[in-house]
Amino acid sequence: MARDRRPSSLHQLRRYVACHHVVRGWHSGEHLARTPPARGCARHLTQESIVMRVLFTGGGTGGHLYPTLSLARALLRADGEAGLCTAPRAPDDVQAPSSDAPDEVLFIGARGKVDQKLLERDGIPHVTLGSSPLRGSSVVETVGGLSRNAVATAQAMRIVSRFRPDVVVASGGYASAPAVIASAWLRAAGLLRNTKIVLLEPNVIPGHANRRLARFADEVWGGYDNTGTSHHFREKFRLIGIPVRPELVTPLSQADARRSLGLQPDGFLVLVFGGSQGARTLNVATSGMVAHRRLPAHWQILHISGERDFEWMTAERRAEPNDNRYSLLPYVDDMALAYRAADLAVCRSGASTLAELAAVGLPAIFVPYPHAADNHQRANADHFVDHGAALIMQDELLTSDSLYWMLMDTAETSKLQGLQTALRKLSHPQALAVMVERIARAKVGSLGSAA
Template sequence: MSRTWALIAGGGTAGHVLPGISIAREVTDRGAPQHAVHFVGSARGVETRLVAEAGFALTALPGRGLQRGFSPSSMAANATATAELARAFVQALRVLRRRKPAVVVGLGGYASVAVGVAAALLRVPLVITEQNAVPGLANRLLGRLAAGAATAFEDTDLRRAAWTGNPVRTEVLEADRSVGRSAARAALGVNEECRLVAVFGGSLGARTINEAIAGALDLWRDRRDLHVRHIAGHRDYADLSGRMSAEPPRAINYDLVAYEDDMATVYAAADLVVSRAGATTVAELAAVGMPAVLVPLPGAPGDHQTANARRLEAAGGAVLVRDAELDATRLVAEVDDLLEDPDRLDSMAGAARSLARPEAAGAVVDLMESCARYPSPRHPSPDRSEAAG
């Protein structure tokens, strides 16, 4: 078996997995071979697809996260989840003993707990990454065991915290809303005369946002100058598609898709985003300098989406609307106010960009290298290879 330098654990959602992939790519960009990075995730999480597509190997652990609440169904599910966590911990121990990594990185989520505790038991240095303004349960637990904590926000309450920023995909970092705008709009079929509003709420979707947009289309029915790209999510797409097909024709340009693999093109083309306030979304909005209307997910652990959104709002890069206050009328009012004020949009774009940390992946890997048991492997440089020959 090839030697593993960094074992990256966690996931469950794209918000946890995508920063991990950015970290892995930074390790290999510094000269380490692909096999020097190995992922451990949940068999039920999106990492089973995303990590493979990125070209890295993954070990999938059994089980699922704990449910919040004390209903009979929640307690029964948590009893099963606890047993599965024990199985996952045993498997994590086996993986660590076999691969002998120099450092373990915890991304948050269910799998990071099993692997993080196993790393502490085997005395493998643990670095945790916290993507949100409010730490999640997994990182609050593992923070006591970690040699370092890489945080997306400056004042995150974790021990040994280092403010690195939240790593963002290279393709998003390279999205150019000025030079690349025309090509991106052509790729999406957006007329140059239209203002493009991109709407999304995660891989499953956000029902409140989806319903508000469905109603807004009636209010915008005659708007030929407006184009809405609605990324509805897998859960609501079929229902929305059926409803939209039954509607009479509208003048407004409207695209309904279930999921978007090429968010970099969407960011380059859009004038405004309406979305939830997950950690990866907020980091990407900052990276590309994108004005936004943010609707935080109610009931998120620690209300972390509201905390994320408030950072962007306080900087002047976003408008925050509570989920309970969003309907078609409020959405139309907020979007129209912004689109009618180009100077404000420009100011919001600059304010959002002021929070960006484009070197976040590099800063996280610097922290990993400072904590690791041994240096990261490097391919020999061309000069050394020639000298050896």
């Protein structure tokens, strides 16, 4: 990683892309002054504007949202340096930008507090539609969902036709269906002749939406070789990796990261977390373990409970003797600090969590959420376990006692080092740079060709 926390290859790639694509709003002389071209590439520069627009769609869960957010940030111009897209103005309403808007990205997602909060935080223009899961638990739910998705697809048709993206990147989940279907129909009708459609599959087992939408895709990107064996993807699959935020890899020392979180700088630290909403099973087991088990004197527990359970857990802790080795927080704004501070994690096995842990090299005990669609969290965890990169505990077997003994067994230095070594082999640190490069290929019509 470069010291500015962006992959060095991405920096070089931006220079390459800048040579071949004049982004609207830049005079070629200004462009050349900012980014000296490689030998021979000046002849490719013209005064003619070439628009680069990327439409992102997906969401509903962090696993479907975080990878596309990471890619959107990489595509936007960073620190004034030339990128494929310029930072856009946030729209005043849900209307898509007009055809004479600056080069930009747009995100189409489902209505929901988590998705909208993250998009607003990153300043990414977004439109939320009333789409629903593709499968209902009853006939009434299914029919209602079809009706809502039909309306959402009609709305997406209007938005996509106005935005006219060069590339559509869909990260799965029911929220991605309207925009992908709309883009495919408009392309088939000749209204988006050069638009490319890419699916990003963050899980080991392809999700229901991506399986259905694969027929429309030019490429499918994933992070695990097992994903490419799906007959839905076939020759379209590219093993690239799952993009994560470059800032997750912090230059801070472990001791400094712990101090930033108000923790003791030394000792063995276990990080327990359950995603943005927390995980009740993990919270109950961890709370019971801390209350009823004598932990080794050099251990610390950083427990991120989520907002939902924080109140009752705080009340329960008040009845226990004060222990400065146990820190209970509802959330942590900067997970890079939490990852850097920890020696071992106990967590769910959602797609984004796995990609982030692999990127930072933090060993983990996975407790897959048993009710996840297609049991995909179990498949994710099994993939890491099969590669010797993690341990697994079934949700129904997790208790304060079972957690305690598993932590005691795993805390050996040699075992942690073995997990960490295997974990890094599953990391794809250049995923962002490769994805940006392949998106750039859309301008010369080679996206979808052999890697």
